[in-house]
Amino acid sequence: xxxxxxxxxxxxxxxxxxxxxxxxxxxxxxxxxxxxxxxxxxxxxxxxxxxxxxxxxxxxxxxxxxxxxxxxxxxxxxxxxxxxxxxxxxxxxxxxxxxxxxxxxxxxxxxxxxxxxxxxxxxxxxxxxxxxxxxxxxxxxxxxxxxxxxxxxxxxxxxxxxxxxxxxxxxxxxxxxxxxxxxxxxxxxxxxxxxxxxxxxxxxxxxxxxxxxxxxxxxxxxxxxxxxxxxxxxxxxxxxxxxxxxxxxxxxxxxxxxxxxxx
Amino acid sequence: xxxxxxxxxxxxxxxxxxxxxxxxxxxxxxxxxxxxxxxxxxxxxxxxxxxxxxxxxxxxxxxxxxxxxxxxxxxxxxxxxxxxxxxxxxxxxxxxxxxxxxxxxxxxxxxxxxxxxxxxxxxxxxxxxxxxxxxxxxxxxxxxxxxxxxxxxxxxxxxxxxxxxxxxxxxxxxxxxxxxxxxxxxxxxxxxxxxxxxxxxxxxxxxxxxxxxxxxxxxxxxxxxxxxxxxxxxxxxxxxxxxxxxxxxxxxxxx
Ligand SMILES: Nc1ncnc2c1ncn2[C@@H]1O[C@H](COP(=O)(O)OP(=O)(O)OP(=O)(O)O)[C@@H](O)[C@H]1O
Ligand SMILES: [Mg+2]
Numbered sequence: 001x002x003x004x005x006x007x008x009x010x011x012x013x014x015x016x017x018x019x020x021x022x023x024x025x026x027x028x029x030x031x032x033x034x035x036x037x038x039x040x041x042x043x044x045x046x047x048x049x050x051x052x053x054x055x056x057x058x059x060x061x062x063x064x065x066x067x068x069x070x071x072x073x074x075x076x077x078x079x080x081x082x083x084x085x086x087x088x089x090x091x092x093x094x095x096x097x098x099x100x101x102x103x104x105x106x107x108x109x110x111x112x113x114x115x116x117x118x119x120x121x122x123x124x125x126x127x128x129x130x131x132x133x134x135x136x137x138x139x140x141x142x143x144x145x146x147x148x149x150x151x152x153x154x155x156x157x158x159x160x161x162x163x164x165x166x167x168x169x170x171x172x173x174x175x176x177x178x179x180x181x182x183x184x185x186x187x188x189x190x191x192x193x194x195x196x197x198x199x200x201x202x203x204x205x206x207x208x209x210x211x212x213x214x215x216x217x218x219x220x221x222x223x224x225x226x227x228x229x230x231x232x233x234x235x236x237x238x239x240x241x242x243x244x245x246x247x248x249x250x251x252x253x254x255x256x257x258x259x260x261x262x263x
Numbered sequence: 264x265x266x267x268x269x270x271x272x273x274x275x276x277x278x279x280x281x282x283x284x285x286x287x288x289x290x291x292x293x294x295x296x297x298x299x300x301x302x303x304x305x306x307x308x309x310x311x312x313x314x315x316x317x318x319x320x321x322x323x324x325x326x327x328x329x330x331x332x333x334x335x336x337x338x339x340x341x342x343x344x345x346x347x348x349x350x351x352x353x354x355x356x357x358x359x360x361x362x363x364x365x366x367x368x369x370x371x372x373x374x375x376x377x378x379x380x381x382x383x384x385x386x387x388x389x390x391x392x393x394x395x396x397x398x399x400x401x402x403x404x405x406x407x408x409x410x411x412x413x414x415x416x417x418x419x420x421x422x423x424x425x426x427x428x429x430x431x432x433x434x435x436x437x438x439x440x441x442x443x444x445x446x447x448x449x450x451x452x453x454x455x456x457x458x459x460x461x462x463x464x465x466x467x468x469x470x471x472x473x474x475x476x477x478x479x480x481x482x483x484x485x486x487x488x489x490x491x492x493x494x495x496x497x498x499x500x501x502x503x504x505x506x507x508x509x510x511x512x513x514x515x516x517x518x
Contacts (some may be wrong), residue, residue: 056416076420090433090510102429103420113451131510151419 003030005054005155007157012061023049026063031155033068034185038198040244041208042252047191048083051157054189055080069102070154076124079148081108082157083191085140087132091145091259094119094128100151111150118146138165142206149180155187156259163193172180174201177248184224195244199237200227207244209251216246272498276490298480306480314469320488322334323454327342327492330390330450338397338446339439344407345398346435351426366458367392375461385462393446393516400445404438406430416506428496437504437511444500451493 007029013020023045031037039047052058053065055078067077073143079100087096094115095102101111119128124141132140141161148156161177162170176199181188192198198205202221209216223231231237280300286292287299301358310316345352345359371388371436378384409429416430458467474479 055418057418078418080414080418082411085409086409088412088415088430088433090436090508099421100419101431103422103425114382132508147419207514244390 001033004033004035004068005029005031005189006064006068007054008064010050010053010060010065012046012053013059013061019071023213024053024060025214027215028069029185029206029215029218031189033187036181036188036190036201036203037213038202038205039189039208040193040195040198040205040248042195042210042248043209045208046158046213047208051080051159051189051191054155055157062185067155072088076104076151076153077153079151079153081141081144081148081156081158081161083163085132085137085144087140087143087147089132089209091127092131093124093135094131095205096148097146099147114145115151118150119202121149121176122146133187138164138169138173141165143189145177153186155189157189159191159192161190161257162197170197177201178227195241195248196232198244199223199234199240205244207247210254216251272494285512295479296482303480306484309467310484311408311480314472316469316484316488319465319469320492322462323458323466324492326386326389326454326458326465327447327451330386330454331393331447333386333390334393334446334450335443338442342398342401342439342442344406345436346402347431352402359395359402363395363399367453368460371457371460376436380461385454385457388457389450390493393450394455395448397439397442400440400442401435404435404442404466407438408434430439436508440500440504440508444497444504447496447500448493451496453487455489 007027011022012024013022017256027050037263039050041047049058053060054067057080069077088099091099094112097115097118098111105116116128119125124139124142124146125213127135127139132143135143145147145158145161148158162173165173174197190198190201192201199221202245204221205219206215207217207219208214221240223234223236253254281293281469283297284299284301287294287297341355345355367388370391371384374388375384378387385465414433416426421430446464454465455467455470458465459471462468466489469485470482473479473485
C-alpha cells in the first residue's frame with residue numbers, strides 16, 4: 001500500500017520584508033499508515049512549518065504533499081495540536097474540545113459525550129467550565145490535545161505538545177498518549193526538541209538540519225511495542241540517543257552561529 | 264492570599280470635593296466663582312423646580328441614545344467590513360483616518376445647512392465622532408485577531424458564517440466594546456457641545472442659560488449631573504461587558 005503521507009521535494013519560502021526566507025527546503029518523506037513519526041530538530045529548522053504544510057494551512061512553494069484518504073472515511077484528514085496552544089479564549093475547556101465537532105454539526109449531546117470522555121482521559125476533570133486564561137500552560141496543552149483527539153482525524157499532527165510542562169508531568173502525559181495511540185494506531189507526526197522523547201514515542205525519527213532546512217537523516221527506532229518506561233534504560237535506547245545526538249550536535253552548533261543568514 | 268485593597272470608585276471624587284469645600288470655606292477660592300459643594304447640594308432643588316432639570320436631562324439622554332445608535336450600528340458594520348475586506352480597507356482607510364481627526368463640532372454649521380436647523384442636525388453632528396471611533400476600534404480589532412486562532416479555526420473545519428460568528432466575532436467583541444464605550448463618551452461630549460451651541464433644551468443649553476443669567480451654582484450642578492451620567496455610562500457598559508464576555512480579564516478597570 002502507498003504511504004499515508006507523502007512529501008515530494010517540498011519547499012516553503014515565507015515572504016519577508018528582507019526577501020523570501022526558505023523555511024523548508026526540498027523535503028522528501030513518506031509516513032506509513034499507523035506510524036508514529038517523530039520530527040526532531042533544533043529551533044528554527046522548519047518543524048512547525050512542515051506540520052502546517054501537512055495540515056494544509058500553508059501551501060508549498062514547490063513540491064507536492066499527498067495524504068491518502070481511507071476509503072469511505074468522513075472524519076477530518078488532519079488535526080493539529082499547536083505549539084502555541086491556539087485555544088479559543090472565549091470558549092470553556094469543554095467547548096474548546098468540542099469545537100471541531102460543532103463545526104461538523106455533530107448534535108450537542110453527542111459532542112458533549114465525546115468532550116467529557118476526553119476531559120477524563122486528559123485528567124481535566126473539574127476544569128470543564130474554566131476558560132483558557134485560568135489554566136496552566138500544561139493544562140492548556142492538554143485541552144489542545146483533547147480538541148485534536150475529539151476530531152478522530154486520520155492523521156494527528158502534534159507540535160511540541162509537552163515542551164511547556166515539567167518533567168514528571170511530561171512522563172505521565174507521554175504514557176497516556178502512548179496508551180491512547182495503542183488503542184487505534186493512528187498515524188501521528190510528532191514534533192519535538194527532545195531526543196529521548198522522540199525515541200520513547202516514535203517508530204521512526206526524521207532529523208532536520210538547519211542549513212539547508214531539510215531532512216538530514218531518518219532513524220529507525222526498533223524498540224518493541226507497547227513501549228514501557230524501563231526501555232529508557234535499555235542499552236539500545238542510549239546507543240540510539242548517542243547516535244542521534246552526534247548527528248544533531250552539528251546542527252545545533254550551526255543554528256547557534258546564526259541559521260538566519262543566507263548560506 | 265490577602266486581597267489587595269482597592270480604592271472604591273467614589274473615593275477620588277469625594278477627596279476632590281472635600282478639598283474644594285475646605286478651600287472655599289477658608290476663603291482661598293472666590294465664592295461667587297467657586298461656591299463650596301455643600302452650598303450646591305441645596306441648589307439641586309431649585310434647579311429641578313425653576314429650570315425643569317429633569318426635562319433637560321431627558322432631552323440630553325434622548326439625543327445621546329439616538330446619536331449612539333446612529334453611530335454604533337453603521338460603525339460596527341463598517342469596521343467589520345473594513346477589517347475583513349482588504350480592498351474596502353485600502354479604499355476607505357484614508358477617508359476614515361482623515362475625517363477621524365477633524366473636530367466634528369466644526370461640521371455643525373455645514374450639517375445645519377444641509378439638513379436644516381433642528382433636532383436631526385444636532386443628533387447627526389453628535390453621532391459622527393462616535394461613529395468614527397467605533398469604526399476605527401472595530402477595524403483595529405479585526406486586524407488584531409491572532410493569526411494562529413484563525414489557523415486553528417480553519418484546521419478544525421470552521422468556514423463561512425460559522426467562522427465569522429463562532430471565531431471572528433467573539434475575538435473582536437472586546438475591541439468592539441472598547442469602541443462602544445469610547446464612542447458613547449464622545450457622543451455625550453458632543454451632545455452637550457451642540458446643545459450649548461444650538462439648542463433650547465438639554466444640559467448643554469442649561470449651562471449656557473446659567474451663564475446668561477449668571478447662576479454659577481446652576482452651572483456647577485449641571486456639571487455634576489453630566490459627570491454622573493458619564494460615570495454611569497462607563498461603569499454600566501463595563502458591567503455589561505463583564506456579563507457578555509466572562510472569559511475576558513477586565514482590561515480597563517484600574518487595579
Ligand atoms: N509566518 C512567518 N513569516 C516569516 N518567517 C517565518 C514565519 N514562520 C516561521 N518563519 C521562519 O521560518 C523558520 C522556520 O520556522 P518554524 O517555526 O517552522 O521553526 P521550528 O522548527 O518550528 O522552530 P521551533 O522549534 O523554535 O518551534 C524560522 O527561521 C522562522 O523565523
Ligand atoms: Mg515550532
